[in-house]
Amino acid sequence: MTATPEILLFQPLRLPGGQIVKNRIAKAAMEENMADTSHLPGAELRQLYRRWAEGGAGLLLTGNVMVAPDAVTGPAGVILDMTQPLQPFRDWAQAGQANGARLWMQINHPGRQVYAATNPQAIAPSAVPVAIEGYAHLFAQPRAMSDTEIAEVIRRFADTAALAEEAGFDGVQVHAAHGYLLSQFLSPLTNRRADRWGGSLENRARILIEIIRAIRARVAPGFGVGVKLNSSDFQKGGFESQDAVAVVRMLNKLPVDLVELSGGSYESPAMHGRPQQVRTRQSTLAREAYFVDFARDIVAEAGMPVMVTGGIRHRATAHAALESEGDRAGVAMVGLGQALAYSPDLPNRWQAGESAVDVPVIHWKNRALSGLATMALTKLQLRRLGAGRSPRPQAWAPWVLARDRLRMARRSRRYRNWLQQRPTA
Numbered sequence: 119m120t121a122t123p124e125i126l127l128f129q130p131l132r133l134p135g136g137q138i139v140k141n142r143i144a145k146a147a148m149e150e151n152m153a154d155t156s157h158l159p160g161a162e163l164r165q166l167y168r169r170w171a172e173g174g175a176g177l178l179l180t181g182n183v184m185v186a187p188d189a190v191t192g193p194a195g196v197i198l199d200m201t202q203p204l205q206p207f208r209d210w211a212q213a214g215q216a217n218g219a220r221l222w223m224q225i226n227h228p229g230r231q232v233y234a235a236t237n238p239q240a241i242a243p244s245a246v247p248v249a250i251e252g253y254a255h256l257f258a259q260p261r262a263m264s265d266t267e268i269a270e271v272i273r274r275f276a277d278t279a280a281l282a283e284e285a286g287f288d289g290v291q292v293h294a295a296h297g298y299l300l301s302q303f304l305s306p307l308t309n310r311r312a313d314r315w316g317g318s319l320e321n322r323a324r325i326l327i328e329i330i331r332a333i334r335a336r337v338a339p340g341f342g343v344g345v346k347l348n349s350s351d352f353q354k355g356g357f358e359s360q361d362a363v364a365v366v367r368m369l370n371k372l373p374v375d376l377v378e379l380s381g382g383s384y385e386s387p388a389m390h391g392r393p394q395q396v397r398t399r400q401s402t403l404a405r406e407a408y409f410v411d412f413a414r415d416i417v418a419e420a421g422m423p424v425m426v427t428g429g430i431r432h433r434a435t436a437h438a439a440l441e442s443e444g445d446r447a448g449v450a451m452v453g454l455g456q457a458l459a460y461s462p463d464l465p466n467r468w469q470a471g472e473s474a475v476d477v478p479v480i481h482w483k484n485r486a487l488s489g490l491a492t493m494a495l496t497k498l499q500l501r502r503l504g505a506g507r508s509p510r511p512q513a514w515a516p517w518v519l520a521r522d523r524l525r526m527a528r529r530s531r532r533y534r535n536w537l538q539q540r541p542t543a
C-alpha cells in the first residue's frame with residue numbers, strides 16, 4: 119500500500135549527525151542579491167526568511183553566501199569571512215529558524231563563473247574561460263590557481279562554516295554544482311591540471327573532500343554539513359552521471375548529512391528547466407522533477423539522505439519523488455526553488471490539501487536570455503516578499519529583465535567601490 123502525501127511529505131527526517139528536520143520539504147538555495155551595502159544580511163533578508171520559515175518548509179538553504187569577498191557570483195550578494203561582523207548573521211539565523219525550520223547557509227566560490235564587470239581577476243582550476251555563444255565577453259578570463267590559492271580556498275570554506283555555526287545556523291551546504299569553482303574542479307573540461315588536483319576523478323574531487331574535512335574539523339558533530347552536486351553537467355566530455363555516483367561513494371566515507379542533486383552550469387543551464395538531454399516520459403513526475411531518475415540511481419549508492427531539486431511544482435510530484443518506484447528507493451527530501459518564491463507558504467498549503475502553484479515559464483528562442491529572465495522574475499518575487507508584499511507572477515518579463523539588468527549594473531559599481539575600500543583580513 120502506498121502512503122498518502124501528507125504522511126510521507128510531513129514525516130520528520132533524522133540526519134546522520136543527529137539533526138532532525140521536521141518534514142521532507144526544503145527551500146532550495148536562491149541567490150537573492152538583497153544584501154546591504156556591506157554585503158551583510160539586513161531587514162529584507164530577515165523578513166524573506168521568516169516568511170519561508172513560517173510557510174512550513176522543514177529546511178531552508180540560503181542563497182549562496184560567498185567565502186571570498188573578491189570572488190562573487192553577482193552583486194549585492196551576502197559575503198561571510200573573518201572580516202565581516204557576525205551580529206547581522208545571528209539576526210538572520212533567528213528569523214530563518216522561526217516555526218521550527220532548520221536554516222543552513224549555502225557557501226560558494228564562483229571560480230571562473232564571474233562577470234568581468236564585477237571581478238575581472240578570476241581564479242579557476244585551469245585557465246579555461248566561460249564559453250557561451252555571444253556572451254563570452256561578459257565573463258572574466260581566469261588564471262589557474264596555485265597550490266597556495268587552493269589551500270586558501272579550502273581554509274575560507276572552513277572559516278565561513280565555522281562562522282555560520284557561531285552565528286547560530288544549523289548547518290552549511292557546500293556548493294559543488296552549477297559550474298562554480300568546485301564543479302569546475304570536478305569537470306575534466308574545466309580542470310586540465312596535471313597535479314594532485316586534476317586528472318583522475320579522485321584528484322578532481324580532492325578539493326571538495328578536503329573542504330568537507332576542513333569544515334568538520336572546525337564544527338560540532340551535530341552541525342549539518344551538506345553538498346550540492348550536479349547529477350551531470352550536460353556537456354559532452356564533462357562531469358557525467360557515473361562521476362556523480364563515484365563522488366557520492368567518496369562522500370560516503372565522510373560525515374556528510376545530505377547530498378542535494380541538481381545539474382547544469384552557466385554554459386548548459388539545466389537548473390532552470392528540463393535539460394534537452396533528459397528524455398521525457400509521460401508521467402508528471404518525470405516531466406516536472408527532471409532529475410529524479412538520476413537521483414534514484416544515487417540513492418542506491420548513497421550512505422546519507424539524498425535530496426532532489428528542479429522543476430517540482432505539484433504536491434503529487436514531490437510525494438512521488440519520495441516514494442519507491444519498483445525496487446528503486448525514493449529520495450529523502452525534495453528541494454523547491456521557484457515554487458517557494460511564488461508561494462512561500464506552499465508547504466502549509468500542501469499540508470492543507472492544496473495541489474500546486476503557478477510558476478511562469480519563459481520560452482524565448484534565446485535560451486540564455488530566457489534563463490536570465492527567469493532569474494530576474496524570481497528575484498522580483500524575493501524582493502517583494504522581503505518588503506512584506508505579495509508575489510506578482512503576472513509581471514511582464516521583458517520589462518522585469520531590463521530593470522534587473524540596470525539594477526545589477528548599479529549594484530556592480532557599488533560592489534567595486536566597496537571592494538576597494540574595505541579593510542583586508
Ligand SMILES: Cc1cc2nc3c(=O)[nH]c(=O)nc-3n(C[C@H](O)[C@H](O)[C@H](O)COP(=O)(O)O)c2cc1C
Pocket residue numbers: 146147148149150180181182224293295296346380389390391427428429430453454455456457492493494496497
Ligand atoms: C533566482 C534564482 C537564484 C538561484 N540561486 C542559486 C544559488 O544561489 N545556489 C544554488 O545552488 N542554486 C541556485 N539556483 C538554482 C535553484 O536552487 C534550483 O536548483 C533551480 O531553481 C531549480 O529548481 P526549481 O525548479 O524548484 O526552481 C537559483 C535559481 C533561481 C531561480
